Amino acid sequence: MTDSLTGPGTRWGFIGAGKMASALIRGMVRAGTAPPSSIAASDPSPEARAALEAEGVMATGSNAEVADRSDVIVLAVKPQAMDVALGELGGRASGKLVVSVAAGVMVDRLASGLGPGVRVVRVMPNTPALVGEGAAAYCLGPGVTGEDEGLVLRMLQSVGIARRVPESLMDAATGLCGSGPAFVYAVVEAMSDGGVLAGLPRDLATAMAAQTVLGSARMVLETGLHPGALKDQVTSPGGTTIAGVHALERGGLRAALIDAVKAAATRSAELA
Ligand code: NAD
Numbered sequence: 001m002t003d004s005l006t007g008p009g010t011r012w013g014f015i016g017a018g019k020m021a022s023a024l025i026r027g028m029v030r031a032g033t034a035p036p037s038s039i040a041a042s043d044p045s046p047e048a049r050a051a052l053e054a055e056g057v058m059a060t061g062s063n064a065e066v067a068d069r070s071d072v073i074v075l076a077v078k079p080q081a082m083d084v085a086l087g088e089l090g091g092r093a094s095g096k097l098v099v100s101v102a103a104g105v106m107v108d109r110l111a112s113g114l115g116p117g118v119r120v121v122r123v124m125p126n127t128p129a130l131v132g133e134g135a136a137a138y139c140l141g142p143g144v145t146g147e148d149e150g151l152v153l154r155m156l157q158s159v160g161i162a163r164r165v166p167e168s169l170m171d172a173a174t175g176l177c178g179s180g181p182a183f184v185y186a187v188v189e190a191m192s193d194g195g196v197l198a199g200l201p202r203d204l205a206t207a208m209a210a211q212t213v214l215g216s217a218r219m220v221l222e223t224g225l226h227p228g229a230l231k232d233q234v235t236s237p238g239g240t241t242i243a244g245v246h247a248l249e250r251g252g253l254r255a256a257l258i259d260a261v262k263a264a265a266t267r268s269a270e271l272a
Pocket of ligand 1 (some may be wrong): 079127
């Protein structure tokens with residue numbers, strides 16, 4: 001691979017400039033992985049274009065223009081808009097690396113829509129990429145090189161963690177990391193409600209709930225301990241925390257979260 005691809009000179013092109021593309025773009029700029037001048041995005045929505053233009057990203061209504069000026073093309077349209085977007089690229093991706101973040105759109109379908117000579121990587125990221133704490137799973141299509149994978153990792157690792165999985169596990173990854181932020185927001189909101197019920201002001205309760213989730217997640221990642229062992233460390237006999245854990249078990253929190261991830265994974269497979 002040339003220095004222009006491995007180095008800061010890589011030109012990134014986003015097809016679709018909605019929530020997920022914006023999170024990746026802003027996360028990459030914030031991390032210093034890609035300067036705004038190295039990024040282009042296309043979207044039919046003037047509002048979506050204006051938001052990125054305000055940050056120094058080249059924005060246009062033409063998918064073809066973005067494809068022509070980019071080394072790596074990131075497909076970030078909704079799955080149901082994918083066939084139209086692929087048609088609008090009109091073979092311009094030939095010889096390039098194309099990264100799709102669309103839920104449920106298989107590598108085979110992308111490859112046949114893009115035409116010969118295109119290397120495809122499917123990614124399931126999530127919007128916490130915006131704050132550098134994304135979690136992404138990805139799988140490689142035929143012909144993708146180690147250098148291509150390095151580029152994809154450069155994008156994803158600048159905005160969080162990334163793990164390679166077989167394509168057969170992409171729906172499971174969609175249920176967990178793609179949809180997971182919504183489940184955690186519900187947990188934070190409910191913990192905040194509990195704080196308010198116990199007498200705390202709302203803004204304090206929400207900040208404490210969010211930081212408690214953040215800190216607990218970092219404990220899991222940084223200690224490498226099993227979450228159950230960490231829970232045991234903070235539950236003293238006859239204490240306050242085990243009383244709360246008992247209430248959680250009575251309320252079925254764990255079964256509800258397991259069901260939520262499975263339901264989202266099943267829905268992802270249905271949409272494919
Ligand atoms: P979004 O609706 O915010 O963004 C999609 C954008 O695509 C819109 O701005 C729309 O105007 C634009 N668009 C529509 N047709 C187009 C076309 N033909 N050419 C170019 N642009 C076009 O949706 P989103 O939430 O950003 O999702 C985009 C993709 O990211 C989806 O495929 C979704 O599965 C995937 N994804 C989203 C999340 C998430 O949390 N939002 C997480 C993981 C993956």
